[in-house]
Amino acid sequence: MKIKDEITGNMNELPGSGQVMKVYVCGPTVYDSPHLGHLRTYVAFDAMVKYLRHRGVEVFYVQNITDIDDKIINRALELKEDPMELSRQYTEKYMDAMKYAGINSISLYAKATTHIKDIINQIKRLEKKEYTYKLPDGVYFRVWMLKNYGRLRSQEASQQKQGTRATVSDLKEDPRDFALWKFRKDGEPSWRSPWGEGRPGWHVEDTAIALSIFGRKFHLHGAGRDLVFPHNEAELSIMTALKNDPEVCGSWIYTGILKINGEKMSKSLKNFISVEELMEKYSGEESRYAFLSSNYSSEMDFSWEMMEEARKNTSYIQTAYLRLAESKEKGAKIDITAFRKQLYDALEADFNTREAISVIMQLSREIIKNAPLENGSAMKAAKLLKDANTFLGIIPIREAGEIKDSTINSLIRLREDLRNKKMFKESDSVRNALKDSGIILEDGVNGTTWKRE
């Protein structure tokens, strides 16, 4: 698969079948409930990793969880709670959100607080190379020593100074320098370090986790586009300083910002919709459909209309999938191979899920229009839809319920009989009874079909 790298703008070829691939994605800071912006990003990476695995790549996917941070401490102070307890609660909420959307491809969740040793070791190594200096409030990274700072997003040093207030950070050698270790203030959680009690800065957390787990190099670094600067630029700086290797990470890729009414969905603008709210109204499949309906890297504007569209279309695809069961020997033939090729071509080129979904829609249309299909076509079509669903996760393929198919079919025949005798009250009660068990009957041109709710 080819993917667009943010640093070079090139289409980088990712590892192929049989190869191992190491992926790191910036996780959330757990100080509040996850919202749809988070979900959009993590659905995209989940689908991508699953697709690569589907193609035979052995993906090792690590995501961090920032469970110690200024935001967490401030929030805890506000609520008069213990910061660590607060982050534990929101980590749980975050996991619920992931579960809801079927995001289960992460090989390892790494909490910052369980990697304090790795973080300290990394700062020590930076210190040895003279990339650090100490100020009254913490240990800082020395940006000017790095020749190629600003590869992700260059920020002029002169610009930075404008408007900064007289604080301790004004003591920094360069305004672009950032904290690696923050010294403890009263009542804050802290850990011992060679420089004094304190806690890690945000940027080293990720690099320490990534490099301690992956070793020398990894293939892909993902995040939401709002993290390009300063976070990812700082990460890149740290890793470049440590490894003397500008290619520590092969590709840097970004998901587009999720907007609502034309503006970024964010906590500070108070325009966010929580995953919890979405969960009440729409299924995980519907949400995935909606988020995968646009390219991972482009901005998207959230709306409830878009969710309604997702609901209709996932149901349409499901209907198509279920109608494959009525295949027969002399049914219609469909060239599934052509659809398969279109689908994979779209995904191989920068993981174009929008195009992939449109292929699925076209295939569904062909299936429904021509059902019942000839056995071979139906089998191939079912295989293709199932394959696509292993990474898209948009078709609600439920496990068979308690009612056996044979029972349903005999009830359908019974109802048919009643309808022919114009006993509609009785036939409707059969239909209602099935509905209570989650079976929906639909009278079509060629008789009655059913599907599970």
Add this chain to the structure above:
RNA sequence: GGAUAGGUGGCAGAGACGUUAUGCGUGGGACUGCAGAUCCCAUUUACUAGGGUUCAAAUCCCUACCUAUCCUCCA
């Protein structure tokens, strides 16, 4: 102000020189005991504006306008 990404039909959203994207919505029709589902037809030259390059431009180049993101809180 600077950096970056964009501006495609009523809406969402692909495409990246020459061939119908796709879907939603809307209107009409078919089917029907009712529901729902499905099908058919229409929405008959949509590509921000103005220049240029080309046999050919939504696609390449220039200019302008507009929008969003980031510029040490952010997925």
